[in-house]
Amino acid sequence: MRVVIYSDVLDLAKELIGLANELNAETELILAGMEPDNVVGVDRITLYRGISPEDQELVLEALKQAEADLYLLSNDRRGRELVGLLAHSKGGASIVDATSVKVEGDRVIAERMTLGGKGVAVEEAKMPAVISVMAGKYKPPEEGKSPEIIEKEAPSIERRVELVDKKEKPKVGVPLDKADVVIAVGRGFKKKEDLKMAYELAEILGGVVGATRPLAADLKWMPEEVWIGISGVRIRPKLLIVIGASGQQQFSAGIMDSKVVVAINNDEKAPIFEVSDYGIVADLYEAVPKLIEKLKR
Amino acid sequence: MNIAVLLKQSIDVQELMVDPDSDKIYLEEAPTKPGEIDLNAVEEAVRIKEKVGGKATLIMLSTWGSSGKRKREAREAIKRSLAMGLDDAIFIFGADGREVDTYVSAKVIAEKVREIEANLVLAGEGSEDNFTGLLPARVAAELGWPYVAYATSIEVEGDHLIVTRSLEDYEEKVKVKLPAVISVTQEINKPRIPKLMEIVKAGKKPVKEEEFNKKHESKLKIKSIKVPKVERKKVVIEGDLDEVLDKLLQALKEEGVI
Ligand SMILES: Cc1cc2nc3c(=O)[nH]c(=O)nc-3n(C[C@H](O)[C@H](O)[C@H](O)COP(=O)(O)OP(=O)(O)OC[C@H]3O[C@@H](n4cnc5c(N)ncnc54)[C@H](O)[C@@H]3O)c2cc1C
Numbered sequence: 001m002r003v004v005i006y007s008d009v010l011d012l013a014k015e016l017i018g019l020a021n022e023l024n025a026e027t028e029l030i031l032a033g034m035e036p037d038n039v040v041g042v043d044r045i046t047l048y049r050g051i052s053p054e055d056q057e058l059v060l061e062a063l064k065q066a067e068a069d070l071y072l073l074s075n076d077r078r079g080r081e082l083v084g085l086l087a088h089s090k091g092g093a094s095i096v097d098a099t100s101v102k103v104e105g106d107r108v109i110a111e112r113m114t115l116g117g118k119g120v121a122v123e124e125a126k127m128p129a130v131i132s133v134m135a136g137k138y139k140p141p142e143e144g145k146s147p148e149i150i151e152k153e154a155p156s157i158e159r160r161v162e163l164v165d166k167k168e169k170p171k172v173g174v175p176l177d178k179a180d181v182v183i184a185v186g187r188g189f190k191k192k193e194d195l196k197m198a199y200e201l202a203e204i205l206g207g208v209v210g211a212t213r214p215l216a217a218d219l220k221w222m223p224e225e226v227w228i229g230i231s232g233v234r235i236r237p238k239l240l241i242v243i244g245a246s247g248q249q250q251f252s253a254g255i256m257d258s259k260v261v262v263a264i265n266n267d268e269k270a271p272i273f274e275v276s277d278y279g280i281v282a283d284l285y286e287a288v289p290k291l292i293e294k295l296k297r
Numbered sequence: 298m299n300i301a302v303l304l305k306q307s308i309d310v311q312e313l314m315v316d317p318d319s320d321k322i323y324l325e326e327a328p329t330k331p332g333e334i335d336l337n338a339v340e341e342a343v344r345i346k347e348k349v350g351g352k353a354t355l356i357m358l359s360t361w362g363s364s365g366k367r368k369r370e371a372r373e374a375i376k377r378s379l380a381m382g383l384d385d386a387i388f389i390f391g392a393d394g395r396e397v398d399t400y401v402s403a404k405v406i407a408e409k410v411r412e413i414e415a416n417l418v419l420a421g422e423g424s425e426d427n428f429t430g431l432l433p434a435r436v437a438a439e440l441g442w443p444y445v446a447y448a449t450s451i452e453v454e455g456d457h458l459i460v461t462r463s464l465e466d467y468e469e470k471v472k473v474k475l476p477a478v479i480s481v482t483q484e485i486n487k488p489r490i491p492k493l494m495e496i497v498k499a500g501k502k503p504v505k506e507e508e509f510n511k512k513h514e515s516k517l518k519i520k521s522i523k524v525p526k527v528e529r530k531k532v533v534i535e536g537d538l539d540e541v542l543d544k545l546l547q548a549l550k551e552e553g554v555i
Contacts, residue, residue: 054469057443077464081446084399084434093516094399096429109520116310116425119322119522126516160443160477164459165470181554205555217484225465230428239554249310250425256527260554262545268533271311278548279533280541291542 001025001103001127004066005042006082007074008053010034014140016072016133017041021141023070023103029147030066032059041144050154053078054163060085061155069127070108072101079132086130093125096132103127116230117253134234136177170223174208175233181207182237184228184255187214188244188265188284192221197288198243204295210235212245229254244284247272264288298351298453300342301415303406303433304378306359306371307332307424317524329361331374334421336381338481340488341451342419343382349453355379355386356409358402358509360394372504379499380491386502387413391509398515403435405509410440416476417458421483422447430480437478445473446480 003025007013013029017039020027027042033052036045046066051058056078063071063086071086073079080096087094098110099120108129114121176182183202189195195209202209209226216227228235229251236257243264245251252275255261263276266283273279280287306329313327342353355378359371368390375386387409392402410418418440420433430446437444449468450461458473463482473479491499534541534548549555 054467056445077447080430081434081444084403084431085438085444087431087516088400088403088435088438091516094429094431094435095517096431113525114427114522115308115313115315115322116428118310118313118315118524120525121522122520124518124520129516160474161445162472163469164472167468169466169468171466213483217482224463230425231423239549256525260549260552261529262549273533274531275527275529277530277532278545279531280545281533282538282541286538287542290538291545294542294546 002068004068006030008078012074015138018138041141042147045147047151071130073132075132092128098133116249179208181205181239184210184242186212186245299415300353300417302342303420304335305332308426315524332424336488338419339378353383359390363390379502380495386504398517399431400516401513407439418478422480433480444478448481
């Protein structure tokens, strides 16, 4: 069996190599515009120095030219965008958000969250198939075969998408999905300045601040990489404190793997209490400062 | 501009009942509603039409069965989109979501896009129930058109679009040659609430209803859906605020998380 791996993020590509090694496959890693620093455990690396990850059409063409039974991509937005395009042009199946991948004979079987987090689907397809795998599910191999490296020229195709401008978004530091303590804030906060409380609480507990989608995407009070949920990050901290968020399913789907969940909300009927261990029905403007005060003592 | 808007009826996941003990998922009982982000695509189509003229057609392939209830819910969603300003609609029913994967759906939808001679396809980045975002990509591949996902703004410039899109680390602006397929995010606009008059008028707009006929085989099979078992204590701590917070901190210490 042949597996082709692609990601625009080298660390995510390495996780996919970890998965491919479990599948005992012949593996090829494709890299666009990046160097294969400390990559082990693959048979071959095909380097396209002339393509950058934002050249979606060229990356797609490079992937199309690589023959494989299974294509493993990272589940970030660039990866997900490619899954359907590649699968359709290969006449194969497509799965995104996979949390586990297995191969049985000529079939691939993957698990993924569905129904807004209320279900976990087991999906099966005859290969070829294209699958994007959630980050953090597989470990990069620490040792393994050293790959043969082949360099290729960018494929020449007619371009229809042209990058005009690119702006980097502000960064937050510790990625949310790796934090042990997360304070998640929602629209219960009335002003951006009020978030100071949440940051102070996070600092005392050694955690980071995340948000619901509206706070990051609509109000833009926070960078987009900190929004939690089906369309954002899925977190798994030891302690999660959700403050002023209603707990709509699209948000709650992203917090299921948390160990202990605390919710502070002034509406006793808020759905967040249904998915929390400890609920506090209170005005966050009273509860949070008091909590900080007690923790400081 | 001749726009095709893809609207999916999504299971209302907030209302969906599941039983973790028996893994039973009450899909049939759950209501469906138009994918919220698909409504952003509807709104964007109307705005583009208002700026540059043209026509916008809704294409809906219903995949959650074709019971009377599902058809009623779908027709309601179609009417809402027409009231928002789309010109007409194609409603394909009779497909069973368990048998129809994105490969088959894309084939069926692309055929309709060709039929109406659209040069722009708009869809939401995902719908509440599955959120895969696979369909618009596959439609693009089927049509052989360029595809740009996660659009937060679209401007028409002759036979090109200027699309701003949002990725994890970057915001990108790209120039896309038409015809093209674009998926939009929830932040691109605020879908309008149609006025009563528009709803009345929408009832007179043409809706072509067609039965799904199975010409293609799915590539993907759903073997099972289980209900994830998340045990939560669901303790609401009672008392005055001081007391409540003390109890909370005590509990968190016992849990070993602070
Ligand atoms: C396809 C799709 C995907 C989506 N993906 C995501 C996603 O990934 N992540 C996400 O978060 N959302 C997502 N959403 C949006 C989601 O449906 C909700 O709209 C959103 O999560 C609600 O955010 P919120 O809880 O901050 O706001 P609200 O729902 O407005 O809740 C605010 C809460 O604060 C409480 N409150 C108000 N004042 C106070 C106070 N003084 N003290 C204490 N509590 C107070 C209120 O009781 C209320 O419960 C998605 C939606 C769609 C359609």
